[in-house]
Amino acid sequence: MSFWMKKSKIIATCAKGVSPYLQAEMRDLNFPVHAVGEAAVETEGALEDAMTLNLNLRTAHRVLYLYHAFTANTLDDLYRRLVRLSWEEVLDTDGYVCVTSFADTPAIRDGRIVNLKGKDAVADRFRQVSDRRPDSGAARDRTVIHLYWKHNQVLVYLDTSGDSLSKRGYRKIPLQAPMQETLAASVLLAAGWQGEGHFINPMCGSGTLAIEAALIALNRAPGLVRTNYGFMHLKGFTPSHWRDMRTRARKAVRKQLPGKIVATDVRREAVDAARQNARTAGVDHLIDFAVCDYRETPVPEGNGMIMFNPAYGERMGEIAALEAVYQGVGDFFKQQGPGYRGYIFTGNPALAKKIGLKTKRRIPFFNGEIECRLLEYELYAGSRKRPPAPVTDNENEEDQTQEAP
Numbered sequence: 001m002s003f004w005m006k007k008s009k010i011i012a013t014c015a016k017g018v019s020p021y022l023q024a025e026m027r028d029l030n031f032p033v034h035a036v037g038e039a040a041v042e043t044e045g046a047l048e049d050a051m052t053l054n055l056n057l058r059t060a061h062r063v064l065y066l067y068h069a070f071t072a073n074t075l076d077d078l079y080r081r082l083v084r085l086s087w088e089e090v091l092d093t094d095g096y097v098c099v100t101s102f103a104d105t106p107a108i109r110d111g112r113i114v115n116l117k118g119k120d121a122v123a124d125r126f127r128q129v130s131d132r133r134p135d136s137g138a139a140r141d142r143t144v145i146h147l148y149w150k151h152n153q154v155l156v157y158l159d160t161s162g163d164s165l166s167k168r169g170y171r172k173i174p175l176q177a178p179m180q181e182t183l184a185a186s187v188l189l190a191a192g193w194q195g196e197g198h199f200i201n202p203m204c205g206s207g208t209l210a211i212e213a214a215l216i217a218l219n220r221a222p223g224l225v226r227t228n229y230g231f232m233h234l235k236g237f238t239p240s241h242w243r244d245m246r247t248r249a250r251k252a253v254r255k256q257l258p259g260k261i262v263a264t265d266v267r268r269e270a271v272d273a274a275r276q277n278a279r280t281a282g283v284d285h286l287i288d289f290a291v292c293d294y295r296e297t298p299v300p301e302g303n304g305m306i307m308f309n310p311a312y313g314e315r316m317g318e319i320a321a322l323e324a325v326y327q328g329v330g331d332f333f334k335q336q337g338p339g340y341r342g343y344i345f346t347g348n349p350a351l352a353k354k355i356g357l358k359t360k361r362r363i364p365f366f367n368g369e370i371e372c373r374l375l376e377y378e379l380y381a382g383s384r385k386r387p388p389a390p391v392t393d394n395e396n397e398e399d400q401t402q403e404a405p
């Protein structure tokens with residue numbers, strides 16, 4: 001039986017704290033959830049199921065398919081067990097393999113040695129059964145084997161994603177401090193964005209939030225743009241199955257959105273990049289782009305979400321300058337937001353206090369190692385003013401009506 005037919009454990013990994021949203025996505029795709037960790041969700045299936053997950057999961061970084069498991073106490077044990085596995089059924093002699101690992105075991109002080117042993121074992125196995133062997137290296141764009149070694153347990157995974165799924169393939173022009181695509185999707189799902197109402201994204205930068213919001217609203221699979229996945233470099237991969245899966249995913253895409261998606265930034269180069277990225281993602285026709293200060297972002301009548309991801313600054317000088325920006329975001333919420341839910345994603349809680357509204361929810365996230373928060377504000381109707389009010393002498397009235405109870 002080809003290993004393609006075999007059901008096994010599948011682990012989808014994600015950023016720390018994102019597993020509640022990943023778990024919900026898995027269930028929506030009708031996958032059972034067997035375990036949930038801080039940065040991973042376990043399910044089961046065959047390799048074709050792993051393909052489905054790669055195509056559809058918005059919040060996952062990698063989809064790992066368990067190929068074998070054994071015990072090992074030393075590096076020699078690891079090598080002896082790995083060299084016995086039939087790697088020739090997994091990859092071609094003229095292929096290329098990358099071995100990655102996580103090791104938490106007394107035998108290992110430097111994890112890189114595990115990758116090297118893994119590569120040696122695969123190469124030596126090929127030498128035993130053939131006169132040629134695949135190349136190996138650190139690039140993750142072809143076959144990737146992941147070794148998870150905890151205490152004396154070794155789990156040998158096929159990394160069916162290869163490069164992280166956060167690289168969707170649409171962000172050709174990244175700009176400074178872009179949000180990872182998977183983080184943007186996680187933030188949107190945490191906020192409850194399903195495509196109802198309008199989505200307003202001032203300070204859009206390279207457009208990640210607006211693009212991911214459009215993809216979610218359209219029910220468009222996030223993996224449709226990307227052309228390369230780890231599973232494509234496993235022996236036995238059938239391109240026609242992948243084509244069929246993509247065709248089915250395309251048929252499920254909604255044609256129209258009920259609301260508007262608006263993305264603005266003060267820098268023309270940012271808006272140009274965001275528009276280009278949206279075009280690559282196939283959603284530019286659904287987003288109204290404009291170059292303007294965030295305070296001039298048009299907010300349509302109705303309801304929905306207004307979401308900001310301003311810089312959160314590293315140096316004292318920057319932070320001082322940002323205080324006024326955060327205050328301004330609070331004013332924008334008060335003046336333009338009634339009827340909407342307001343959100344700010346930031347890694348600086350002190351700056352967030354400058355918003356001056358009562359926070360309804362604080363949802364924790366990690367942007368790399370930086371602890372961040374998505375803060376939600378309920379914005380109440382009553383004193384919406386247009387165009388955005390310059391500072392006037394009736395500020396008191398706004399304060400009374402906008403502060404959440």
Ligand SMILES: C[S@@+](CC[C@H](N)C(=O)[O-])C[C@H]1O[C@@H](n2cnc3c(N)ncnc32)[C@H](O)[C@@H]1O
Binds near residue numbers: 176202206265
């Ligand atoms: C942290 S970046 C946003 C990154 C974005 N989420 C992405 O994925 O690329 C902050 C953005 O705010 C924009 N910005 C700063 N001050 C602004 C202002 N006064 N009005 C509008 N945009 C502003 C910057 O040009 C920058 O693109």
